[in-house]
Amino acid sequence: MSLLEVRNLRVTFDTETGPVQAVRGVSFSLGRERLGIVGESGSGKTMTGRAVLRLIRPPGRIEAEAMTFDGQDILNMPEREMRALRGKRIGMVMQDPKYSLNPVMTVGRQLTEGLRLRDRLGRADAVAKAIAALEAVQIRDPHRVMDAYPHELSGGMGQRVMIAMMLIPEPDLLIADEPTSALDVTVQAEVLSILDGLVRDRGMGLIFISHDLRLVARFCDRVLVMHKGLVVEEIAAANLLAAKHPYTQGLLNCLPRIGGPRGPLPVLDRTGV
Amino acid sequence: MTSLPSPAPDRQFTRLLGQIGYGLAALAITLLGLMLVTFLIGRVVPTDPVLSIVGERATPAQIAAIREKLGLDLPLWQQFFIYVRDAVQGDLGNSIRTGKSVTSEIARYFPATLELATLGTIFGTLVGVPAGVLAATRPGSLADQIVRVVGLMGYSMPVFWLGLIGLLVFYGQLDWVSGPGRLDPTYDMMMEFTLTTYTGMILIDAALNGAWDVFGNAVSHIILPAGLLGYVSMAYISRMTRSFMMNELGQEYITTARVKGMPEWRVIWVHAMKNVLVPLITVIALSYAYLLEGSVLTETIFAWPGLGSYITDALFANDMPAVLGGTVVVGVVFVTLNMASDILYRLVDPRARI
Ligand SMILES: Nc1ncnc2c1ncn2[C@@H]1O[C@H](COP(=O)(O)OP(=O)(O)OP(=O)(O)O)[C@@H](O)[C@H]1O
Numbered sequence: 001m002s003l004l005e006v007r008n009l010r011v012t013f014d015t016e017t018g019p020v021q022a023v024r025g026v027s028f029s030l031g032r033e034r035l036g037i038v039g040e041s042g043s044g045k046t047m048t049g050r051a052v053l054r055l056i057r058p059p060g061r062i063e064a065e066a067m068t069f070d071g072q073d074i075l076n077m078p079e080r081e082m083r084a085l086r087g088k089r090i091g092m093v094m095q096d097p098k099y100s101l102n103p104v105m106t107v108g109r110q111l112t113e114g115l116r117l118r119d120r121l122g123r124a125d126a127v128a129k130a131i132a133a134l135e136a137v138q139i140r141d142p143h144r145v146m147d148a149y150p151h152e153l154s155g156g157m158g159q160r161v162m163i164a165m166m167l168i169p170e171p172d173l174l175i176a177d178e179p180t181s182a183l184d185v186t187v188q189a190e191v192l193s194i195l196d197g198l199v200r201d202r203g204m205g206l207i208f209i210s211h212d213l214r215l216v217a218r219f220c221d222r223v224l225v226m227h228k229g230l231v232v233e234e235i236a237a238a239n240l241l242a243a244k245h246p247y248t249q250g251l252l253n254c255l256p257r258i259g260g261p262r263g264p265l266p267v268l269d270r271t272g273v
Numbered sequence: 274m275t276s277l278p279s280p281a282p283d284r285q286f287t288r289l290l291g292q293i294g295y296g297l298a299a300l301a302i303t304l305l306g307l308m309l310v311t312f313l314i315g316r317v318v319p320t321d322p323v324l325s326i327v328g329e330r331a332t333p334a335q336i337a338a339i340r341e342k343l344g345l346d347l348p349l350w351q352q353f354f355i356y357v358r359d360a361v362q363g364d365l366g367n368s369i370r371t372g373k374s375v376t377s378e379i380a381r382y383f384p385a386t387l388e389l390a391t392l393g394t395i396f397g398t399l400v401g402v403p404a405g406v407l408a409a410t411r412p413g414s415l416a417d418q419i420v421r422v423v424g425l426m427g428y429s430m431p432v433f434w435l436g437l438i439g440l441l442v443f444y445g446q447l448d449w450v451s452g453p454g455r456l457d458p459t460y461d462m463m464m465e466f467t468l469t470t471y472t473g474m475i476l477i478d479a480a481l482n483g484a485w486d487v488f489g490n491a492v493s494h495i496i497l498p499a500g501l502l503g504y505v506s507m508a509y510i511s512r513m514t515r516s517f518m519m520n521e522l523g524q525e526y527i528t529t530a531r532v533k534g535m536p537e538w539r540v541i542w543v544h545a546m547k548n549v550l551v552p553l554i555t556v557i558a559l560s561y562a563y564l565l566e567g568s569v570l571t572e573t574i575f576a577w578p579g580l581g582s583y584i585t586d587a588l589f590a591n592d593m594p595a596v597l598g599g600t601v602v603v604g605v606v607f608v609t610l611n612m613a614s615d616i617l618y619r620l621v622d623p624r625a626r627i
C-alpha cells in the first residue's frame with residue numbers, strides 16, 4: 001500500500017477578479033521513495049505540497065477526489081486529527097527560510113517547542129535533541145545557533161535549521177520545498193545523503209520539490225513535471241534527462257551545459273503544451 | 274563555514290551605554306526646545322503678568338519694582354536661562370492666581386490624571402487587544418463586525434457627549450456609580466486629614482493605608498471616567514491590533530508553526546502575538562501619552578482635578594507660569610513614554626538590538 005495517495009487535487013484561490021486555479025487536477029501516489037516535483041516558477045509545486053498538509057489558507061481552497069495518507073482519509077479528517085499528523089508524521093521543509101522562521105523567537109525555541117509541547121520533554125532533553133539535529137545537518141557551532149535569531153543566520157544556515165526542525169520528529173513523510181537551493185555543493189551533498197538515509201533506512205517517503213532538473217534526475221526515483229497547475233509528465237528519474245515530452249525538453253534545453261557552447265540560453269517554448 | 278558573527282561582550286556594553294547616552298541627550302534637547310517654545314509664547318502673548326499682580330491703579334514705580342522682582346527687566350535670553358536653571362532644580366515659578374509654587378500644585382494635580390489615564394489604558398489594552406485578535410482571526414464574521422462598529426463609535430462619538438450620557442445613565446438613573454469628583458466630600462476629608470499620602474493616587478494611597486471604605490468610594494468615582502477613556506483607547510488599540518494581527522497571520526512563519534502541528538492558540542498568541550507586540554507597544558504608549566496629556570473634556574465633565582483642568586484653568590486666568598509649568602510636565606511625560614516604548618521595542622524585537 002502506498003504511503004500517500006492523491007487523486008485529482010485542485011487548489012483554487014477566489015480572488016476579486018475571479019477564481020485562480022493554482023493546481024488543476026494533480027494525481028500521484030508515493031511509496032517509501034523519493035519523488036521529485038519540478039516545474040517553472042508558479043507552476044503549483046508549493047501549493048501541491050501544502051495541500052497535502054491542508055495548509056492552504058483562505059481565500060484558497062482544496063478539492064480532490066481522494067487524498068489518503070497511510071490509509072487514512074486526510075481530505076475529510078477533522079482538523080484535530082490532522083494537526084496530530086502535522087509535524088509528527090508529515091513534515092514540510094518550507095521554501096524560503098528567510099520568511100519561514102519566526103523573526104522574534106530564537107532558533108532554539110523554534111526547534112524545541114514541538115518536543116516540549118507535544119512530546120512533553122523536559123528542557124534539557126529537548127535541547128539535547130535539537131542540538132543533535134543541528135549537528136546532523138552539518139552545523140558546527142549548534143549552541144550558538146540555538147541562541148541566535150533568524151536574521152542572524154545566513155540563507156544556507158537558515159535552510160539547514162529548517163531541515164533540522166522538520167526532521168526532529170522523525171516524520172514518515174517529508175515534503176521538502178527547495179531544501180538545498182542556498183547550500184554550497186558539499187553541504188548539499190551531506191544534506192541529500194541524510195535525506196537518502198532516512199528514505200532507505202526508515203522507509204520515509206520524500207517529496208522533493210526543486211528547480212534543479214539535474215539534481216532531481218540524480219537524486220530522486222521518480223519525477224513529476226508540473227506546468228500551469230498540471231502534471232504534464234511522470235517519468236523515472238533516470239530517464240528525465242532524455243525526456244520526450246516537449247515541455248520537459250524545453251526545461252532541459254534551458255539548462256546551461258558545462259563545456260557546451262556559450263551562446264545565448266534558449267527560451268522556454270510554452271506553445272507546445 | 275558555519276560560524277556566526279557576534280560582537281565581543283565589552284563592545285556590546287559600550288554600545289548600550291552609547292544608546293542610553295544618546296537617549297538622554299535627545300531627551301534634554303527635546304525638553305529644551307519645548308521649554309523655549311512655550312517660554313516664548315508666554316512672553317509674546319499680550320498680557321502683562323505685572324498688571325495682574327499689582328492691579329490697574331499701580332504707580333509706575335510700583336510696576337517697575339515688580340518687574341524687577343520677577344526678572345522681567347532682564348534680556349529675554351537671560352530670562353530663559355534663569356527659567357531653565359530653576360526648572361532643572363524643580364522650580365517652575367509661582368502661580369499668578371494663587372501665589373503658590375507651580376511645582377507643588379502640579380504635584381497635586383498630576384497624580385489624578387496619572388491614576389485616570391493608567392486605569393483607562395489598562396482597560397483599553399485588556400479589552401482592545403483580545404477584541405482585535407478575535408476580529409483578525411475571524412475576518413468578516415459577526416464578532417469582527419461588532420468589534421469594528423464598537424471601535425468606530427469610540428472614534429467618532431464626542432467624548433463629552435458619551436461622558437454626559439454615561440453620567441446620566443449610570444449615576445443619575447441607575448445610581449450604580451458615584452458622580453463627579455474623585456471622592457465623596459466626607460471621604461475627601463478623611464483622605465486629607467487622617468491618611469498618609471504616598472503617591473497622590475487615591476486608589477493606591479487608600480490601599481496602602483488599608484482604608485478600604487475610601488478605596489471603594491474612589492473606585493465608584495473613577496470607574497465611569499476611566500471606563501470612558503478606556504473605551505476611547507480601546508477603539509484605537511483594537512483597530513490597530515486587528516490590522517497588525519491580520520498582517521502577521523499572513524506571514525510564512527505562521528504556516529511553519531502550523532506545519533509543526535502547533536495548536537491554533539499557540540500560533541496566534543505566541544507566534545503571531547510576539548510579532549504584533551513590536552508595533553503594538555508604540556500604539557499603546559501613544560494612546561497612554563494621549564490620555565496623560567490630560568483629557569480636558571473628560572476632566573471637565575467629571576470635575577476631575579487633573580493636569581488637563583489645571584492647564585485649562587490657568588490659561589483662562591492668564592496664569593502663564595502655571596501654563597508653562599503644565600506644558601513642560603506634559604512634554605516630560607511624552608518624551609519619557611517615547612523613550613520607554615523605544616526600550617521596550619528593543620526588548621521585543623531582536624532585529625532592533627543591532
Ligand atoms: N493567495 C493567492 N492568490 C491567488 N493566487 C495565488 C495565491 N497564492 C498562490 N497563487 C498562485 O498559485 C500558483 C502556484 O504557486 P506555487 O507557489 O505553488 O508555485 P511554485 O511552483 O511553488 O513556484 P516557485 O518555484 O516560484 O516556488 C501561482 O501561479 C500563484 O499565482
Ligand SMILES: [Mg+2]
Binds near residue numbers: 045047177
Ligand atoms: Mg514554491
